[in-house]
Amino acid sequence: MxxxxxxxxxxxxxxxxxxxxxxxxxxxxAVLAAVATFVVAGFQGADDNGGGGAGSVVTTGAVAGEAFGTATGGDCLTWTALDASDLAKVDCEQSHLFEVVADIDLSVFPGAEWGPGTRFPSVSRFTQLRDEQCAPAAMDYLGGRFDPHGKFSVGLINPGEAGWAAGERTLRCGLQFSSTTGNLLPIEGRVADQxxxxxxxxxxxxxxxxxxxxxxxxxxxxxxxxxxxxxxxxxxxxxxxxxxxxxxxxxxxxxxxxxxxxxxxxxxxxxxxxxxxxxxxxxxxxxxxxxxxxxxxxxxxxxxxxxxxxxxxxxxxxxDGQPPVPPPDDNGRLLPTPLPGAAPLPGG
Structure with missing residues (x-):
């Protein structure tokens, strides 16, 4: 060629x-579609119509574990269960799914939205919190060197409905490696070093x-x-x-x-x-x-x-299930391959 x-x-x-x-x-x-349904690294909120129905999002009570409850900036977390109920801290050089950049305590925020007995926030509300709180936290954590179009994205882990009901109001903001469809891929090493x-x-x-x-x-x-x-x-x-x-x-x-x-x-x-x-x-x-x-x-x-x-x-x-057919050679001159559905080339 x-x-x-x-x-x-x-x-x-x-x-x-x-x-x-x-x-x-x-x-x-594809990425935008994924963000709409995968915004908090496996700990999504209830849908806007309330939880408990057949279409509601499965959440986790991982806040009951020490790993979530003590995670802070610089900690790396991983899990294997679909609801992330086995969340654990690991050395950041080991394979992990989430590098914490900050913990956000909603209980100190003004307003009644976060008080005792309040409803577990929706996915869209957690998305707003991710954008408002986690994005700038990630930028600060990396000293301004965060590529918003790169392999890493900003994520948020919430305490799950069980943790929320128990009064836990702390979120974990972090960096993750998301595939095109929103699935999390493993990371080895700290993001700042990559x-x-x-x-x-x-x-x-x-x-x-x-x-x-x-x-x-x-x-x-x-x-x-x-x-x-x-x-x-x-x-x-x-x-x-x-x-x-x-x-x-x-x-x-x-x-x-x-x-x-x-x-x-x-x-x-x-x-x-x-x-x-x-x-x-x-x-x-x-x-x-x-x-x-x-x-x-x-x-x-x-x-x-x-x-x-x-x-x-x-x-x-x-x-599409068929072997490719090479384009014809027109009097010894190689023709560019037309896109499927394109009109025939002049003289073709």
Whole structure:
């Protein structure tokens, strides 16, 4: 593909950039949907219509345990039970799910909302508290170096309905690693000591759910796209954040070369009808120290979603259950792969 680019320098940027922009839009939608239902790291409040019904959210009385009751900034917590009732403190170098940045005592807040006998807050109220109290606490905890678009997100653990009924009013704010669908992924080491770039390792396949990227899966299972490379933008831009245009120019060339190397054949991307796309970094991410982005490969479908790919792109794949058909060679000239549903190319 590098050689092809040299022969036809005007090829590829429009479709590749379209796919990259679409990925950002689709992924953001999935994250927003996850936030609406997963805002407190497994300790959600009752729904707005009251608890106890078939659709109510399961909560936990983990406040009865010492780990929640004594957790403070710098402690790391983990659990395995769905309701997190086995919550425990662990060394932060060990695998964990939550790094506490602050404990917030609601009993000292003004107003009657938090007094004895008050109703357990709803998910939306806990979401407000997370945004109002936990987001700034996380920024302070990290000395201002928090990437709001990176791999870590701000979470909140509440005491659960049982703890609330017993009079516990302390919340724990913390940092967590959430997947696209909102599931928590393990963390090893303190966040302050890590690169916060939201970049997956090469060879990771991101699952698919109704055309939308989901959680990492084995590449033998249906997935939206496969990560082919990680690029450190500081290699080319060591001093200041480059513009999106400069990022795109650098990443078009670099990702093309890295993907060709990943696949082992410069014609593989074309022959398997896959499209290359990449991520960009913005000012907030750069300021927090994030420098890495992914080069990924997948197939976009009409409407902005993704086709389901089965198998690693390094070998044989199926796209929506069918083997890919390489585009024709028109008098020796390689044609760009059209997006599904696109009109035939002139002369095709």
């Amino acid at each position: 590098v050689e092809e680019k040299k022969q036809h320098p005007k090829r590829r940027p429009p479709s590749a950039r379209l796919t990259r922009r679409s990925l950002a839009f689709v992924a953001a939608g 690169d916060q770039s939201r970049a997956w390792d090469p060879g990771v396949c991101i699952g698919i759910n109704n055309g939308v990227p989901a959680d990492p899966v084995d590449c033998a299972k249906p997935h939206a796209f496969e990560v082919a490379a990680v690029v450190d933008l500081s290699e080319r831009f060591p001093d200041a954040l480059p513009s999106i245009e400069d990022q795109d120019a650098f990443l078009e060339e670099t990702c093309t070369a890295r993907v060709d190397e990943f696949l082992g054949d410069p014609e593989a991307l074309r022959n398997k009808t896959l499209t290359l796309f990449w991520d960009n970094l913005n000012f907030d991410s750069w300021l927090a120290g994030s420098r890495k982005v992914n080069c990924s490969i997948g197939t976009q479908v009409e409407g902005g979603g993704f086709a389901a790919i089965t198998g690693s792109a390094k070998g044989d794949i199926l796209i």
